[in-house]
Amino acid sequence: MSDSPLNGLKVVARASGVAAAYAARLLGTMGADVSLAEPPQGTPLRREPPFLPDGVSALFAYLAAGARSRVCDLDGEDGRTALGALLSEADIFIDDTPVGRREALGLDEAAIARRHPDLVHVSVLPFGAFGPKADWKAEDINVQHSSGEGNLLPNGLAVEMFPDRAPLKIYGHFGEMQGGIAAALGALSALWVRDEVGGQFVDIASQDAGLAVGAFAIQRLGDGSIEHRVERSFRYGGVIPCADGYLEMLTLEQRQWEGLVKLLGEPEWALDPALEDSLERSRRGPELNRHIREWASTRNVDDIVEAGQKLNVPLARYKTPAEILRDPQERHRGLFQPVEVEGAGMLDMLVSPFHFGGEALALHGGPPALGEHGRAAAEKAEA
Amino acid sequence: MxxxxxxxxxxxxxxxxxxxxxxxxxxxxxxxxxxxxxxxxxxxxxxxxxxxxxxxxxxxxxxxxxxxxxxxxxxxxxxxxxxxxxxxxxxxxxxxxxxxxxxxxxxxxxxxxxxxxxxxxxxxxxxxxxxxxxxxxxxxxxxxxxxxxxxxxxxxxxxxxxxxxxxxxxxxxxxxxxxxxxxxxxxxxxxxxxxxxxxxxxxxxxxGEALLLAAAGGEPKRIGNSHPGMAPHGVYPAKGEDRWISIAVRSDEEWRALAGLIGGETLIADARFSGVASRLANAAELDRIVSEWTATQDANEASERLQQAGVAAHASWTTPEIAADPHLHARKAIVDVAEPDGTIRAAVGVPMRxxxxxxxxxxxxxxxxxxxxxxxxxxxxxxxxxxxxxxxxxxxxx
The missing domain is CATH 3.40.50.10540 (Crotonobetainyl-coa:carnitine coa-transferase; domain 1)
Known part of the structure; x- marks a missing residue:
């Protein structure tokens, strides 16, 4: 594909949190023209850790790469007019202003629909814009714990080692990003029928999105069992400590188990005919893991993975970010692209997990400087 | 439509x-x-x-x-x-x-x-x-x-x-x-x-942000439930067996609201926790104080009180709690579906309205x-x- 799939689409985002910003990032990477409408002091995301060596927010840089920045001070008439002008040109407006503050800023559902009837208006909040908890606030840790997966982690080796500790969140902004992905999907779905029904209001909750990706727990509840982080660990395999790091091992199919026995060098314990039965292997999981861990403890991850993949045993190295950056697979795929991050220089930035027409997507650039593409009522901010 | x-x-x-x-x-x-x-x-x-x-x-x-x-x-x-x-x-x-x-x-x-x-x-x-x-x-x-x-x-x-x-x-x-x-x-x-x-x-x-940090020479690592810019930030024990509550405090205002619920004026005035840098530096002591309080609280009731006070908090919900939640039902994030024999069970809807x-x-x-x-x-x-x-x-x- 010679052009990006969403070329020509115009998106405006008012994002103070990760979910809304990530929705814009996904659409932007797929070709949409994204403008961040920022307050005079910039979105709070510019001040969010982790920070690059020169104090630049790595989080903001990642989320805003390729976007434009326009300052719109909604406390003033000029700023509102400027935002209105942007929206009148836009196809999609993404906003995470808390519900209670929207009306005063002219950003409520009815006002936007009245002024911009063909706009797809996407609200992205932790608990959505509708329902008894619409006013509740949440950071990523709260999103993960309100949507199920928070209570179900860790599993495997970590919960075996620390059974009494508090449940553990997934690193970074996993829960909020699910809200962003759902928002991108909702925006593109609403846009699909715009010619027939006009613009509409899309109400996204990161909690709903986190719950959707955690649907399996609800599935199991209906099947009659309640998941718990201790019980849902794989009976054997899982996170295996090796001499120089960790690997993941998961043999769900019979032929994969047979490959594993070969990989282990066909030791006597593994040749026990009773272990040919998958249920027996599950029952004796801890015993199997003792043997597997003892075997792995004196070997290096890459040696095991290389030999195992030849035997069709599903194995993966737990890779550090530095290892991923230089991995031949990711290099081949064009997962990273050097972009200019002001204050930090040229850095490899993750582009997108999608290829279209056999080609990687491309970023238009790094994160924008505040107001780089326009200012409305900037005088007030400087006053 | x-x-x-x-x-x-x-x-x-x-x-x-x-x-x-x-x-x-x-x-x-x-x-x-x-x-x-x-x-x-x-x-x-x-x-x-x-x-x-x-x-x-x-x-x-x-x-x-x-x-x-x-x-x-x-x-x-x-x-x-x-x-x-x-x-x-x-x-x-x-x-x-x-x-x-x-x-x-x-x-x-x-x-x-x-x-x-x-x-x-x-x-x-x-x-x-x-x-x-x-x-x-x-x-x-x-x-x-x-x-x-x-x-x-x-x-x-x-x-x-x-x-x-x-x-x-x-x-x-x-x-x-x-x-x-x-x-x-x-x-x-x-x-x-x-x-x-x-x-x-x-x-x-x-x-992606951790990968970018690594590209700049940083070494992002596992940090459990903590956050580089917020304290307190974590999952704290609540009253009851295996009950937990997640709490995240971003601003001084939020800290004062939480401290007011936990220990009143004395804790609000405690200089060890007076700004985000001090709270991060004294995060271990802060977590101890917060845990001592949360351990006496029902996770859902405490979340309500904290939200009313302007603090981001939510109980660490189990699957049955999620399946029964009125908010998620109102949003159709959880829906009831019928089995072939007519039994009703919870399912997850499409995450948008x-x-x-x-x-x-x-x-x-x-x-x-x-x-x-x-x-x-x-x-x-x-x-x-x-x-x-x-x-x-x-x-x-x-």
Missing amino acids: VKPLSGIRIADFTVHNAGPFCTHLLSQLGAEVVKIESAMRPDAFRKPHPVYGRMGPATFDQVASTKLSVRINLKKPEGAELAKQIVGISDIAAESFRPGVMGRLGLGYEALKQVKDNIVMLSVSSSGQSGPDSHFAGYAPLFGAWGGLGELTGYEDGPPVEIRHVMDHTVGMNAASAVMAALHHRRATGQGTHVDVAAREVAASLV LSKGEEIGIHRGTPKLGEHEDYVYGELLGLTDARRRELEDAEVIY
């Missing part, structure tokens, strides 16, 4: 979780999804799953709901031809086999383009359709391990953590957004395309194997009963 994707048809070859979750989302948004299956290799939900305590086929399967089912034995050349006929009347063909399998079946992108020149083909795989690792088989925990999400998740002093089904399903939701982008592109240009989604790259995309698409969501349960062949083979493809019997006898429709 209609479901937004009404009129879109998907030939669905996907298996396991990631691909089926993608087409499940699109089906809830109105696409007609024809799930192509075979009795020779029944889907996991049609078999017992003793590891998960299910001793028979699932009576309801989340990711198969709202789909139509037809049988095709793709190993037979006539089976591949029949599949192509379905692709010929579809907008999207979705698959999640190992790279190369569709090509060997005669159903690769170029072959599908021959029967439908503007087809959008989606391929979901562990490492993508190209590159030295493209042949790797994988499951959710392996995607997380390859992509860095697993390495970075964990207690500071513990091992990395397996990311489970949420990993598969976020791959599916990502894929759904990419497919929608491809449909928009088709509408604008008349051209179809091949969408290639790599699960390990999705895992990496969810820690549309002002002009209130009908979105699950509207049909799990199809029986081949349940919709009269519609698909008879009405849509116009196969005669005699022809269908021939194909059944030849184990093509099988």
